[in-house]
Amino acid sequence: MGDDLPGEFVRSHIGSTGLLTEGIQRVDGQPTTTCVMTYFPEKQRLMVYPGRSGLRMSSADHLDSFLRLVEPYAPSCTWLSGHSLNGAQGERLQVLRSLREEMAARGSKVVLDLVPHRFRDLVGGLAKVDGMLGRIDGVVGELDTLDELLDSPRGLRGATADRMKYLAEELGVRYGLGVVQSRLGTDSYGQAVALDGTLVDWQEESIADRGMRGLGDRLAVKALTTAKYL
Numbered sequence: 001m002g003d004d005l006p007g008e009f010v011r012s013h014i015g016s017t018g019l020l021t022e023g024i025q026r027v028d029g030q031p032t033t034t035c036v037m038t039y040f041p042e043k044q045r046l047m048v049y050p051g052r053s054g055l056r057m058s059s060a061d062h063l064d065s066f067l068r069l070v071e072p073y074a075p076s077c078t079w080l081s082g083h084s085l086n087g088a089q090g091e092r093l094q095v096l097r098s099l100r101e102e103m104a105a106r107g108s109k110v111v112l113d114l115v116p117h118r119f120r121d122l123v124g125g126l127a128k129v130d131g132m133l134g135r136i137d138g139v140v141g142e143l144d145t146l147d148e149l150l151d152s153p154r155g156l157r158g159a160t161a162d163r164m165k166y167l168a169e170e171l172g173v174r175y176g177l178g179v180v181q182s183r184l185g186t187d188s189y190g191q192a193v194a195l196d197g198t199l200v201d202w203q204e205e206s207i208a209d210r211g212m213r214g215l216g217d218r219l220a221v222k223a224l225t226t227a228k229y230l
Contacts, residue, residue: 001025006049007032012214035066037073040221043230046075046108048099049083063095067102077229078103082115085123085132093132100133109229111177113220114141120148126174138177138227140220143167146180160184161192165199168192179223181216183207191219193226201226 001007003026010032015021036047084096100110112129116122119141123129126139126149141149143160146167156163164180171178172194184190187208193201203219224230 002030002032003028004032015214040230043076044073045077047079049081075108078108078110080112082113109137111138112136114145119145139171139175140179143180143182164192168194169197173197177227189215193223
């Protein structure tokens, strides 16, 4: 696998199932993939990583081919990496917007993962994201990232869990689904999930024994399931 974000996701996903990943070779300069399909009992999630390395959806022709390949699987959720928006302009930006429009037209819920870190500096604020992609159905992000994008009331600025819940609700008002994740101290990791502005789930898991590998995505899957996107 390539030494890139999709490769890291696949390795983490494999590790989260209990399988060993030490034998998976990392290859510099060779992209892993531009998408991953993950399967659940009744629905599928399409994860798209059209980043700078190994970009394969840089033209309308590539997009048409991609959509034909995806069509038989009918993913109920399309997970779009925020890395795809970093530096996106011209035809590449139009391809991303067309991808969002096509998947939404097919009934797939489009969710944006607010990566990379320093999202505001590298991509922009949420208003810019809305202008780039159009309507999306959910946003997932780390607390540190969302602290830069949304303002918390002064009384919540020191309370991590309360801040997460508040920001999830703010995202839920704006997009439908809002998910905020963060470490809670040194030995646990949390997630706040809101739908349409109302907090519907709070998860907190210990990382003392198993560490962080794959934990963020496992919690995100729970959020998507709660929202019935999966």
